[in-house]
Amino acid sequence: MKKTALLTSCLFLSIVVNLVPAAEKGAAVEPKNLAFRAVPFTSVHFQDRFWTPRLKTNREVSIPHNYQWCEETGRFENFAKAGGLQEGKFRGIYFNDSDVYKLLEGTAYSLADHPDSALQKRADQLIDWIAAAQQKNGYLNTYYTLVEPEKKWSDTHIKHELYCAGHLTEAAVAYDQATGERKLLDVAEKFIDHIAATFGPEPGKKVEVPGHEEIELALIKLYQQTGNEKYLALAKFFIDSRGDQAVRTDKLQGSYSQDDRPIREQSEITGHAVRAMYLYAGVADLAAYTGDTALVEAMQRLWNDVANKKMYITGGIGARHEGEAFGNAFELPNATAYCETCAAIGLVFWAHRLNLMHGEAKYADVLERAMYNGVLSGIGLDGKSFFYVNPLASGGQHHRQPFFDCACCPTNVVRFVPSLPGYQYATDEDGLIVNQYVAGEAVVEHPTRGKITVKMQTDYPWSGLFKFDLAFEKPQTKPFVLKYRVPGWTSGNFRLGMKNGYVLLSATDPNRMSGSILFPVETERVVANPNVQADRGRVAIRRGPLVYCFEQCDNVVPVDKIVLARNPEFRYEFKPDLLCGLGVIRCKNVDGRELTAVPYFAWDHREPGKMSVWVRQEGLTRTPKTDDPNWTDSRTGEPILYGDFSESLLGLPENLPLHERAAASASHCWVTDLTDAIAYESVPKDSNDYDVKRHTFWPNRGTKEWVEYTFEKPETVSKCSLYWFDDEPRNGGCRTPKSWSLSYRQGNDWVPVATQSPFGVAKDKFNLVEFAPVETTALRIDVELQDGWSSGVMRWYVE
Numbered sequence: 001m002k003k004t005a006l007l008t009s010c011l012f013l014s015i016v017v018n019l020v021p022a023a024e025k026g027a028a029v030e031p032k033n034l035a036f037r038a039v040p041f042t043s044v045h046f047q048d049r050f051w052t053p054r055l056k057t058n059r060e061v062s063i064p065h066n067y068q069w070c071e072e073t074g075r076f077e078n079f080a081k082a083g084g085l086q087e088g089k090f091r092g093i094y095f096n097d098s099d100v101y102k103l104l105e106g107t108a109y110s111l112a113d114h115p116d117s118a119l120q121k122r123a124d125q126l127i128d129w130i131a132a133a134q135q136k137n138g139y140l141n142t143y144y145t146l147v148e149p150e151k152k153w154s155d156t157h158i159k160h161e162l163y164c165a166g167h168l169t170e171a172a173v174a175y176d177q178a179t180g181e182r183k184l185l186d187v188a189e190k191f192i193d194h195i196a197a198t199f200g201p202e203p204g205k206k207v208e209v210p211g212h213e214e215i216e217l218a219l220i221k222l223y224q225q226t227g228n229e230k231y232l233a234l235a236k237f238f239i240d241s242r243g244d245q246a247v248r249t250d251k252l253q254g255s256y257s258q259d260d261r262p263i264r265e266q267s268e269i270t271g272h273a274v275r276a277m278y279l280y281a282g283v284a285d286l287a288a289y290t291g292d293t294a295l296v297e298a299m300q301r302l303w304n305d306v307a308n309k310k311m312y313i314t315g316g317i318g319a320r321h322e323g324e325a326f327g328n329a330f331e332l333p334n335a336t337a338y339c340e341t342c343a344a345i346g347l348v349f350w351a352h353r354l355n356l357m358h359g360e361a362k363y364a365d366v367l368e369r370a371m372y373n374g375v376l377s378g379i380g381l382d383g384k385s386f387f388y389v390n391p392l393a394s395g396g397q398h399h400r401q402p403f404f405d406c407a408c409c410p411t412n413v414v415r416f417v418p419s420l421p422g423y424q425y426a427t428d429e430d431g432l433i434v435n436q437y438v439a440g441e442a443v444v445e446h447p448t449r450g451k452i453t454v455k456m457q458t459d460y461p462w463s464g465l466f467k468f469d470l471a472f473e474k475p476q477t478k479p480f481v482l483k484y485r486v487p488g489w490t491s492g493n494f495r496l497g498m499k500n501g502y503v504l505l506s507a508t509d510p511n512r513m514s515g516s517i518l519f520p521v522e523t524e525r526v527v528a529n530p531n532v533q534a535d536r537g538r539v540a541i542r543r544g545p546l547v548y549c550f551e552q553c554d555n556v557v558p559v560d561k562i563v564l565a566r567n568p569e570f571r572y573e574f575k576p577d578l579l580c581g582l583g584v585i586r587c588k589n590v591d592g593r594e595l596t597a598v599p600y601f602a603w604d605h606r607e608p609g610k611m612s613v614w615v616r617q618e619g620l621t622r623t624p625k626t627d628d629p630n631w632t633d634s635r636t637g638e639p640i641l642y643g644d645f646s647e648s649l650l651g652l653p654e655n656l657p658l659h660e661r662a663a664a665s666a667s668h669c670w671v672t673d674l675t676d677a678i679a680y681e682s683v684p685k686d687s688n689d690y691d692v693k694r695h696t697f698w699p700n701r702g703t704k705e706w707v708e709y710t711f712e713k714p715e716t717v718s719k720c721s722l723y724w725f726d727d728e729p730r731n732g733g734c735r736t737p738k739s740w741s742l743s744y745r746q747g748n749d750w751v752p753v754a755t756q757s758p759f760g761v762a763k764d765k766f767n768l769v770e771f772a773p774v775e776t777t778a779l780r781i782d783v784e785l786q787d788g789w790s791s792g793v794m795r796w797y798v799e
Contacts, residue, residue, distance in 0.1 A: 029227050031288035035359030036433055038352070039444050041422030042112050048439035049581065050461065051420060054379075058417040059110050061383030066103050066414050067122065069403040075100050076126060078142035083132025090146035092405075095160040095212075097142055099411045100126070101167035104184070106414035108174035113418055120179065127175070127184045130168075134187055138194030140168065153198060157211040157253050162238075165191055166215035166278075173218075173225045174415075185225075192222060196234050201241075207249040209242045211257050213275050216282030217349070220289070232289060239263060239286055239295075242279075256323055264294040267301040269310060271325050273318030273338070274408075277346025284353035296357070303354060305329075306347075307366060308638045313526060313540050313613065314377065314547050314600055315370030316390050318343045320691050327691070330531040330641075333682060334393040334614055335674065335693045341378030341387055341409040344370045345416050348423075355435065356426065361501025364435040365488040367423060371436075372461060372545045376601035379413050381580055386410045387604075392613040393560075395674035395693075396552065399604055425454065430481040433502065437466050450474040461544045462574060462583050464490070464519030475510040482506075482513060489545060490519045519544075523570040523585050525617070525645030529631050530624035532641075534682060537622035537654070538614040539564060539645055541585060543572065547600045548585055552609030554596035559610040560676055561661070563590040564617045566650060579605050590618045610676075619650035622681075657681075658717065659798045662709035670698040670792075678707065678796040687726040687736070687763040687794065694725050696734055696792030701785060707793055708780045717744070718773040719799050721766035722781070725792030735789040736761040742769060745778035766797070 030037075046052045070076055074091030079100070081088050107123045110116070134140040141161050144152045156162060165188075172188035175181065195215075199206045219235035222228070243261040245252050253259040255270040258279055269276055280302060287295040309329040311317055316339030319327035324338055347370050355363035378387040385400035388409045403410055426433040427446050437460040444452040451473035458466035470482065483502040498504075507513040521544040528535035541548040550559050568587035575582050578598075585597040603611050631640050659679040666675045677693035684692050697705045724736045740759050743750040753771035760767030779798060785791050 029224065029289075031224075031285070033288050033291040034356050036356045036426035036428050037447075038356060038422060039425040039427060039442060041109070041419050043444060044421035044424050044440065044442040046421055046438050046440040049459070051438055052440075053580065055113075055418060055420065057381075057383035058106075058414065059114055059116075062379075062410075062414050062417070063103070063106060063110060063119070065384040065402070066106075066411055069407070069410070070100055070103060073403070073407075076129065078146065079126070079129040079133040082142040082145040083129055083134075085129065085132055090143055094143040094147075095164055096407075097140075097164040098160070098167040098214075099407045100130075101164070101171040102408075102411035102415050105167070105171040105174045106411070106416075106418060108171065108178040109415060109418035112178035113421075123175070124181070124183075127187075131183060131187050134190065138190040138192075140165070140187065140191045153206065156206075156208050156250070157257070160210070160212050162195070162210035162215045163212040165195060166210075166218035169215070169218035169222050173221045176225065188222065189226070189228075192219065192231060192234070196230055200234070200237055201247070207241055207247055209238050209248075209253075209257075209259060211253055211275075212272075213258070213279035213282065217278060217285055218282075220282060220285040223289075232286075235282060235286055236290070239279075239283055256325065264298050266298055267305065269302050269305045269326055272323060273326055273343035274324065274340060274346050276326070277317075277343060277350050281346065281349040281353055284350060284357060288353070288357055299354065303350075303363075304636075304638050307362075308641050311347075311366075311641065312337060312339060312374070312392060313369075313528070313542075313642055314339070314390070314392065315347065315366060315372075315374035316344055316392075317347055317374075321389075322690055330529060330533070332528075332532050333534045333692065334612070335391055335395070335677065335680070336691055337389075337391045337393075339374065339390040339392075341375060341390060342412045344374030344378070344390070345412050348375065348416070352423065359428065359433075359500055361435075361485040362488065364485050365501070368436060368487065368545050369547070371420075371423070373547045373600050375413075375416065377603070378409060379417070379601075381602070381605055386413065392549075392600075394604075394611040395560075395676055396609045396611075397671060397674070399608065428483075430479075430483075431507075432470070432480075432482055434468070434482070434484040436485075437461075449476065449480060461546055462521075464521040464544060465516065466519075467516040468514060470507070470513040472511055472513075476507060477510070480507040480510075480513065484517060487519060487545065489524075489542060490521075523572055523587075525564075525568075526642050527620070527645050527649065528614075529639060529641050529643075530626045530628060531631075531639075535614050536624060536681075537616055537620050539617045539620065540614050541570075541587075541597050543583065543585065546583075547613060548597040549600045549603050549611050549613045550595060550597050550615060551603055551606070551611050553607040554584075554598065557589050557591075557593050557595060558663070559612045559615075562595060562612070562615040563656075564588070564595075564615060565590050565592070566618050566647075568595075616656070617645075617650075619653055621651055622654060657797065657799065658711070658715055659709060659796060662711050662798075664695075664707065664709060666695060666697075666707045667705045668697050668700055670696045673698070673792070675707070678793050679709075680795065684723060684794045687724055688728065688730060689794070690727075690730075692794065694792050694794045696725055696790060697783075697785065698733060698790045698792070701733065701790050702787045703785055705783045705785065705791075706780055707783070707796065708778055709796070709798060710778045711776075714775050714777050716773050716775050717779060717798050719768065719770050720779070721768045721795075721797045722760075722793060723766050723795040724761060724763060725794045726763045733790050734792050735786055736763055737791045738784045738786045740781055740783045742771070743780045743782065744774045744776040745780070746776065750780055766795070 075096045080086040169188045172184040176185040216235050216238050219231045223231040243259050318338040319331050321338050351363045351367045377390045380400045424436045439458050442454040453471040455469045482505045523543045525539040552559050565588040571586040579602050587595050664675045669675045673696050674693050675695045678695050726736050727734045742753050755771035757769040
């Protein structure tokens with residue numbers, strides 16, 4: 001079984017490092033412990049039909065859209081108020097400053113690539129407000145200045161002062177590099193100097209760490225920009241102090257904030273997914289400067305835990321809504337997947353850093369999948385609609401929004417998109433590395449080989465053919481090596497001359513180098529490790545780097561009832577007029593009806609409806625062996641999370657449980673719930689399990705309600721089991737019902753079943769009812785809710 005590549009993304013440190021000559025950055029210093037060095041995004045110019053329009057949309061639509069929303073929600077005015085330029089109270093959430101900083105960082109990247117005097121003028125005005133809001137001692141946070149001025153630094157676990165300071169610092173470095181104007185950088189340095197005077201290992205200082213990591217990687221960017229060793233030392237202090245109660249002046253925050261043990265001892269990734277990614281990106285930066293092998297080894301252990309046990313096929317991470325957190329190993333539900341857009345972006349940061357550190361293509365593989373799927377799905381094609389959460393299945397209620405009260409994802413996207421060209425190339429002593437495939441040109445300033453002009457032609461991701469042409473400014477006196485990444489998804493044989501996932505080509509002409517490579521792009525089915533309960537008996541469809549999904553608007557077969565034929569007869573078709581141009585996949589359902597799949601990033605742009613990435617496959621067992629040695633990498637001993645589908649996996653057809661073949665309906669369903677969830681095979685851990693989809697009658701209370709199963713043909717039924725939803729002790733509004741009854745359809749009438757079993761309403765278990773067998777086309781549960789309370793059905797199984 002060929003291991004399917006996983007992926008990640010990219011790091012802004014390496015992207016923006018060389019925007020201006022070193023002389024203009026003072027005593028800036030580069031990390032020494034890297035195998036590769038990224039070519040900055042300003043040296044790379046996309047000229048393709050996939051990414052170039054997205055960069056244009058970000059510049060012309062997304063940035064103005066985010067400026068408008070930040071203005072309308074009071075995020076800008078908070079600075080003017082804190083600076084005494086306007087009257088009024090603080091508006092919004094206490095960490096809203098961070099959204100403004102991310103928007104400014106995205107503005108800087110956009111200005112570096114596409115100068116715009118009007119946009120720069122708007123940004124400069126905003127920077128003036130930020131500078132006005134800074135206090136004399138350097139402190140800068142509009143919430144505390146306007147709301148709780150006497151409580152500064154009193155709640156670093158929750159109130160995110162250090163997190164906001166980190167985003168200010170990233171924006172300041174970017175803006176200085178893009179425009180040469182230091183005003184925001186001066187503000188950031190003054191604030192960081194204040195933080196360094198407040199936090200540290202010295203007597204009298206706070207030995208605390210932020211609840212939401214971010215400042216760690218930002219401090220190293222500031223160190224790289226200025227060469228001031230104090231900033232590297234402060235980053236090291238925050239990283240070394242995390243999880244070590246012996247040195248702390250506050251209490252550890254636990255695994256939610258990756259603060260349960262020292263980082264060098266961590267091996268399992270836990271807690272809030274975005275926080276983890278930002279932290280470990282900063283740790284990788286620190287290791288790149290210090291060469292700390294204990295940190296490098298910790299990063300490898302944690303990476304293995306994510307890539308081999310806790311990452312979705314889309315490159316999304318964070319399985320649980322509760323805590324926006326990682327789940328247990330192989331806990332990857334689809335409909336309730338959280339997969340925050342920011343988490344996928346954070347994974348990009350971390351993977352990019354590890355690729356540069358180790359020079360291994362597997363990290364760029366993850367970057368690619370996250371970039372094309374986990375991140376891109378969060379950005380509407382219109383540039384002004386966004387997903388915060390990116391599930392892999394939907395009942396039709398999940399839709400893009402123009403903005404959010406917690407607006408981290410839209411503003412994060414704005415800074416991410418214009419940095420995309422910085423992911424494409426890197427250099428090493430021998431020559432040039434190609435990590436991503438996008439048509440365009442680049443001018444690479446190689447530290448020892450001189451200037452290299454690079455041209456690439458490709459229609460990636462729709463085609464796997466790429467042509468390259470390299471021209472050397474000065475003749476090469478020793479062999480120049482081009483290393484190109486062989487994507488983990490390709491089925492081609494590229495083993496000859498391959499090292500760490502790269503094919504090595506040596507130039508024979510000292511003045512130029514050209515050639516072409518073809519990666520066969522075919523539609524393939526992917527299977528998940530049998531320990532991933534949600535995907536047993538199911539497959540996902542992948543073509544090249546793109547993961548596909550089925551939307552109801554394209555299909556007659558109900559999406560949640562799709563069963564792929566043994567031979568789906570895949571046919572690829574590019575549709576230039578569909579959603580700005582898309583490649584769609586046609587295939588066959590088990591009953592012969594045609595199905596259509598579209599790239600996952602493009603879903604929810606048309607009529608509302610169900611969506612699913614993982615669909616059932618005829619002949620693929622729902623009860624695979626979970627100890628199959630084929631799902632362990634013989635070289636590393638690590639689990640394989642996703643593998644290529646093989647005909648050998650198919651056996652005799654298995655009959656789906658009756659409830660999974662039925663159509664569910666109800667008298668009422670709360671807008672964020674899903675009636676179809678009552679048939680899901682995943683069993684709740686208790687009646688208060690918020691990590692699984694369910695059906696509830698909320699906000700109806702004390703009413704009489706009903707839920708029905710309708711079958712395509714008459715079925716014989718004699719048992720049913722109900723698992724009730726009850727959100728006590730969360731102080732929610734749902735309790736188990738007062739009573740219920742069960743009927744079956746006979747002609748036009750509903751007839752009560754004949755049973756001696758009690759109609760149980762117990763919590764945290766299935767309530768079984770056995771009755772005399774009946775042949776019917778429908779079953780119905782009639783429910784009477786308790787006075788003053790609503791209720792819900794988590795699962796209803798029938799046989």
